[in-house]
Amino acid sequence: MTAGTRLCTGAEILAVTDDLWTRSIIGPSWSGPGWLMPGAACYGTGTADEPDGCLTAVGDPHAVAELVRLLLAGRAEPPYLLTVPRGTQVEGTETAATQWEVLSLHHAPPPLPAEGRVVPVAREPSAEITALLTAASPEHSVRPGAPDVELWAGIRDTNGALICGGAMVRKPGAALRSLASIATAPAYRGQGLAAAVTAWLARQALEREPSGCLLALDSANHGAKRVYERLGFRTVREFSTLEFDVW
Missing domain, CATH: 3.40.630.30 (Gcn5-related N-acetyltransferase (GNAT))
Incomplete structure (x- = not known):
C-alpha cells in the first residue's frame, strides 16, 4: 500500500462521497481496487482482468492530485486511463485530456x-x-x-x-x-x-x-x-x- 493512502472497499468509498457518478458504478459486485485519503477517493474502473487499468478519482481537486501522485509513484506503470475532477493537476500524461460531464435528472x-x-x-x-x-x-x-x-x-x-x-x-x-x-x-x-x-x-x-x-x-x-x-x-x-x- 502506498504511504499516505489506504486500500478500501466500495462501501467505504460510498460512505465518504456523495458523487453520483460513483454511485452509478460501485455496487455489491464491484471488486476494487479502491484507495482513500482525506478529501479524495480513487477506484478501479477497468476490465475484470485488469481492474486498475483504468482509474477514477473523486473529491477535492487538490486532495485528488496528491492521491493520484502517490498512487502513480507506487506503480510499475501508469493506468491506461485516469479520470479526475476537472482542474486537477496530473503529471505524466501523453495526450490532451478529454473533457466530459455528468448530468442528472431527478424528476x-x-x-x-x-x-x-x-x-x-x-x-x-x-x-x-x-x-x-x-x-x-x-x-x-x-x-x-x-x-x-x-x-x-x-x-x-x-x-x-x-x-x-x-x-x-x-x-x-x-x-x-x-x-x-x-x-x-x-x-x-x-x-x-x-x-x-x-x-x-x-x-x-x-x-x-x-x-x-x-x-x-x-x-x-x-x-x-x-x-x-x-x-x-x-x-x-x-x-x-x-x-x-x-x-
Missing part, C-alpha cells in the same frame, strides 16, 4: 409527442443497433452486448428500420442507472427523436429508481446538452479523462 421529463413512437429494441440480434451507432455515433460509449445494459429502446421509420436509439445501463447492484449511446441516423436529425428516446428511457430509469438517473456527455457537444437540459437534466460533475502512454 420525470415533460412529455414529448414523439415518445409514443419509442419501443424497446431486442438486445439480440444486435446488428441493427450496431449499424445505427456506427453510422450516427462512432464514439458511442456502450456497445450492443454490453452486460450492464438493462434496456435498449428506439424509434423506427415506416419501413421498420431503426433510426434512433439509446441504452439504459446499470452496473450490478449500483444505486443509479445511466443513459448512454443515444444516437439518431443523420437523415432523421432535427426532428426531436433523440429527445424522445432520452425522455422515454429516463422515465424507465426513474420508475426503477426514483432518486434519479444520469448520463455522461462530451463537454464539446453543446447541441446535445441543450436537448438534455430541456428535459430537466443538469450538470452535477465535470471530469477530465487523461491517457497515459503505456505501450
Whole structure:
C-alpha cells in the first residue's frame, strides 16, 4: 500500500462521497481496487482482468492530485486511463485530456409527442443497433452486448428500420442507472427523436429508481446538452479523462 493512502472497499468509498457518478458504478459486485485519503477517493474502473487499468478519482481537486501522485509513484506503470475532477493537476500524461460531464435528472421529463413512437429494441440480434451507432455515433460509449445494459429502446421509420436509439445501463447492484449511446441516423436529425428516446428511457430509469438517473456527455457537444437540459437534466460533475502512454 502506498504511504499516505489506504486500500478500501466500495462501501467505504460510498460512505465518504456523495458523487453520483460513483454511485452509478460501485455496487455489491464491484471488486476494487479502491484507495482513500482525506478529501479524495480513487477506484478501479477497468476490465475484470485488469481492474486498475483504468482509474477514477473523486473529491477535492487538490486532495485528488496528491492521491493520484502517490498512487502513480507506487506503480510499475501508469493506468491506461485516469479520470479526475476537472482542474486537477496530473503529471505524466501523453495526450490532451478529454473533457466530459455528468448530468442528472431527478424528476420525470415533460412529455414529448414523439415518445409514443419509442419501443424497446431486442438486445439480440444486435446488428441493427450496431449499424445505427456506427453510422450516427462512432464514439458511442456502450456497445450492443454490453452486460450492464438493462434496456435498449428506439424509434423506427415506416419501413421498420431503426433510426434512433439509446441504452439504459446499470452496473450490478449500483444505486443509479445511466443513459448512454443515444444516437439518431443523420437523415432523421432535427426532428426531436433523440429527445424522445432520452425522455422515454429516463422515465424507465426513474420508475426503477426514483432518486434519479444520469448520463455522461462530451463537454464539446453543446447541441446535445441543450436537448438534455430541456428535459430537466443538469450538470452535477465535470471530469477530465487523461491517457497515459503505456505501450
